[in-house]
Amino acid sequence: MLGAKWKTVSAEEKRPYEEKYHAEREVYLQVMAKERRETEAMKLLEEEQKNKTALELLEQYIQYKQETEKETKKNKKEKDPLKPKHPMSAYFLFTNDRRPALLAENKKVLEVSKITAEEWKNMTEKQKKPYEEIAKKNKEKYMHEMEAYKQKKDEEAANLMKEEEEHVKLQKQEAMQLLKKKEKTENLIKKTKKNNQKKKQSKEDKNSDPNKPKRPASSFILFSKDSRKTLQEQRPGVSTSTLNALISLKWKELSEEERKFWNGKASEAMEAYKNELEKYNEFIAATATQESNIDE
Structure with missing residues (x-):
């Protein structure tokens, strides 16, 4: 339904939407190009780092193996010694007070627990109050220390994250430098190859027959020539790289019917070329035969 409606819209009405589409497409292409470069750079850096750290990884593995052999029973997570300890309740403060005297009477540990529990149960509010006040103060102190501890841990985590971000940033910079170095080398190789091809082509052109088809x-080249002209008219001043990218995208977006049209044009051109080449080869063969007969 929308497709049918779009067909009825005039070229003038379509223009703002098409311009917006082209502008957004260009931004998209630039973003994608940047992401591709970063991805390629990171891959290159990873390969470089793998080569550099192979020996380090082996040494780490040997060290790890030695440590695990020495400490086979270190499975429990170590507690943070700086973390504030949870304070005792009023009852446990009372128990700690009574335990030495009861143990001095040769009471067993289990008996001590039973006796202190019974004594605490029978104590008045007034008797319990000193222990409860100490427990309250200890809890307040614990809460204050715990707050400071958590704040410190949060700061450490934030600093660690910041360091990690800086590390990633430096890695990206290193990766981009490595990529630029690689691209510079590749461009130099391409330039050398291009110059060699030009020399070869120039040599071939001198020796080649201008009458040879x-x-x-x-089909893609035919489509590119046609699209390039249209795009340059629509977007004067567009860069060659963006233009090539847009043409490639337009080619990928062609329907089966549209691609069939260009494939047909290419096939027709190829058939005509084959016929011309056949006639040319026949002519060359006939000329060679005539020259041979004259020489004889």
Whole structure:
């Protein structure tokens, strides 16, 4: 339904939407290009780091193996010695007070627990009050210390995260430098190859027959030439890289019917080329035969 409605819209009415589409597409292409470069850079850095750290990893493994052999029973998570200890309740403060005297009477540990529990149960509010006040003060102190401890832990976690972000940032910078170095080398190789190809082509052009039929363009090249002209008219001043990217995207978005059209054009051109080449080869063969007969 929307597709049918769009077909009825005039070119003038379509223009703002098409311009917005092209602008957003260009931004998208730039973002994607940046992400691809960063991904490629990180992969390159990872490969570099793998080569550098292979020996370190082996040493770490040997060290880990030695440590695990020495400490086979260290499975429990170690407690933080700086973490404030939970305070005792009023009852346990009373128990600690009574325990030495009861143990001096040769009472067993189980008996001590039973006696102190019974004594605490029978104590008046006035008798319990000193222990409850101490327990209250200890709890307040614990809460204050715990708050400071948590704040410190949060700060440490934030600093650790900041360090990690800085590390990632430095890694990206290193990766991009490595990528630029690689690209510089690749560009130099490409330039050298291009110059060599130009020299070779120039040499071939001198020796080649100008009457020999030239191989036709592929369906994509035919489509590119047609699209390039339209896009340049729509978006004057667009960069070559963006233009190439847009053409590639437009080619990928072609329907089966649209692609069939360009494949048909390429096939027609190829058939015409084959016929011309066959005639050319026949002519060359006939000319060679005539020259041979003259020489004889």
